[in-house]
Amino acid sequence: MKKSFARLTMVLSAVLLVSAGCGKDKGNGPDGPKPFNEAVITFYMTSPLPAGFAFELWAKEADTSLSLSPPVWMPLIRFNLNSSGGLLDSNGAQIADNRVKNLPVDLDDYDSLQITIERTGGHVAVPSQNVLLHSYIPSDLTISHLPLLEFPYSFGQGNSFFMMFSPTDTDTSDELSGLWFVSQYPPGPPQDSGLTLPPAPAGWVYEGWVRHGNSWLSTGRFRRAVGGDLDNPFCGVGTKPTFPGEDFVQNAPSGIGFSFPFEMTGGDKVRVTLEPDLDPGTGSFGVDLLTYTFAGSIVPMTLTPLEWSSMQDYPRATVDIQQAGGL
Numbered sequence: 001m002k003k004s005f006a007r008l009t010m011v012l013s014a015v016l017l018v019s020a021g022c023g024k025d026k027g028n029g030p031d032g033p034k035p036f037n038e039a040v041i042t043f044y045m046t047s048p049l050p051a052g053f054a055f056e057l058w059a060k061e062a063d064t065s066l067s068l069s070p071p072v073w074m075p076l077i078r079f080n081l082n083s084s085g086g087l088l089d090s091n092g093a094q095i096a097d098n099r100v101k102n103l104p105v106d107l108d109d110y111d112s113l114q115i116t117i118e119r120t121g122g123h124v125a126v127p128s129q130n131v132l133l134h135s136y137i138p139s140d141l142t143i144s145h146l147p148l149l150e151f152p153y154s155f156g157q158g159n160s161f162f163m164m165f166s167p168t169d170t171d172t173s174d175e176l177s178g179l180w181f182v183s184q185y186p187p188g189p190p191q192d193s194g195l196t197l198p199p200a201p202a203g204w205v206y207e208g209w210v211r212h213g214n215s216w217l218s219t220g221r222f223r224r225a226v227g228g229d230l231d232n233p234f235c236g237v238g239t240k241p242t243f244p245g246e247d248f249v250q251n252a253p254s255g256i257g258f259s260f261p262f263e264m265t266g267g268d269k270v271r272v273t274l275e276p277d278l279d280p281g282t283g284s285f286g287v288d289l290l291t292y293t294f295a296g297s298i299v300p301m302t303l304t305p306l307e308w309s310s311m312q313d314y315p316r317a318t319v320d321i322q323q324a325g326g327l
Contacts (some may be wrong), residue, residue, distance in 0.1 A: 001183075006241035033214040033323075035106035036141050040099045040320040041087060045313060046219050048075055048081045048116065048134075049286050050137070054090065054274075055079055056118045057100075057319075059137075073127050074110070076103050078118065090120070094102050103122030108141050113149060115317065117276045125264060127283065129203025129274045132316055145321040151314040153204075153274070155289050158196030160306040162270060164262070164298060166247040170237035177261035179210055179219055179270065185301045187241045195225035195244065195308075197289070205230075205277040207286060211269040216229035217255040221275065234260065268294045 041057070049055065058073040077100050080088045088096040107113075117130040130240040133149035163185055166178030184192040201208050202221045208219035208229075220229025232240055234245045254262040270293075273286030290306040 005241060018213050022213045034325065036108045036321050036323050037103040037106055038099060038101050038322045038324060039103065039107070040097065040322070042098060042320075043081060043085045043317045044315070045087070045314040046081060046317070047285055048083065052079075052120055053278070053285075054118055055081070055132070056116050056124065056127065058112040058114050058116065059105060059107060060112040060114075061109060068159070073114070075127075076100075077104070078120070084163055093184040098099035101216070101324075102193070109136060111137050111139075111321060113137060115149060117278070119278070127184075130278065131203065132169060132315055135319070137321070141321055147319055147321070149317045149319060150288070151311075151316060153201050155197065155274075156308040156310075160272075160290055160308075161194035161195050162245070162266060162305050162306065163303060166236075166249060168232075168240055168247045169249045170238070171249075171261070174263065175248065176263035176298055177249055178245065178247035178314075179264070181208060181225070181244055181247070181272070182226050182240050182241060182243050183303060184247070187243055190226040193225040193243055193302075195290075196268050197225045197272075199224050200274070200277070203277055204274050206244070206289075207273050208246070209271045209273065210248075210264065211271075212262055212264060213257055213268075215258070217226065217256060219250070219254070220244055230239060264298055266296050266298070270294075270306070 031256060035138050051156050054077045057076040059076055060073050061071045062203065063071050078090050079095065082094070086101070087098045089095055111133050114131050115133040116127045118128055119123050131152055134152045135147040135149040137147055138144035159182070161183045162179055162181045164179055165175045165185060167186070174180055180187065181194040192195055197206060205221045205223055209220045210219060215243050220232060223231045225322045228240060229244050229246070232246055233251055234249065236249045249261045249311070269291065271288055272290040273288055288309050290308060292304060292310045294305050
């Protein structure tokens with residue numbers, strides 16, 4: 001593993017020096033090198049988390065293979081973002097220049113970084129499964145000290161589709177009031193799924209959305225492209241397809257600016273996101289995977305393709321690791 005050989009050499013050298021009686025007098029000797037315990041964190045394509053949640057930066061110590069216990073993740077700092085991408089500390093105050101000082105470890109002794117999404121309100125000793133970003137730390141921070149933390153999940157494979165129809169009510173005049181991620185009408189076997197998504201990563205869940213007017217409304221959260229949503233609060237009493245989707249025919253939520261049933265129109269949007277699987281959920285935070293914008297007239301039971309987001313649309317961050325007192 002990275003840094004393992006270097007750290008093993010350092011350990012053996014220290015043992016030999018002590019054995020030979022050549023240990024340093026730390027009280028009288030020159031000061032050692034300054035630790036790498038500062039970082040300037042710059043985020044891209046990442047939105048703030050809602051109240052009750054925070055980002056947390058973790059570091060994993062390099063594995064020297066000298067310990068019987070596997071390396072653990074060390075919590076470094078918990079923070080949020082403002083609308084401009086600036087870092088906010090746990091009290092909501094702006095962190096000047098996005099520079100985090102006095103980290104509790106020397107990052108030169110660590111080989112990995114990750115950023116997770118955590119609940120606020122208490123110390124967390126182990127990172128959650130909601131890993132947003134990950135990177136390895138360069139082996140020599142005096143040469144390279146700007147790792148790029150990337151979204152650690154891979155998508156964007158295969159064609160994905162949806163259709164407009166409303167199978168859970170008896171009204172045949174409101175077929176534009178339902179949206180289902182299927183590739184066939186009427187949908188039947190698992191092969192009729194409209195989504196080419198792998199099972200959601202541990203700690204995450206998919207969610208479909210429609211934007212009608214100025215309001216976003218969920219079509220449901222789901223873990224797989226086949227098997228339906230975790231809930232369908234707006235469907236009628238009829239039989240639902242065994243695929244993700246929703247009919248918007250009853251129980252319209254208050255404050256969204258329109259009533260059920262409604263019809264999708266030109267300019268309305270569809271998206272599928274990856275969301276932290278946190279109950280009751282973050283709601284306003286998600287990573288767009290698939291999108292579509294309606295243009296012109298909409299025809300029910302028409303197979304409509306979704307467009308994949310590019311890697312450049314996914315969250316990422318740079319962490320400029322610097323020595324204490326660095327400029």
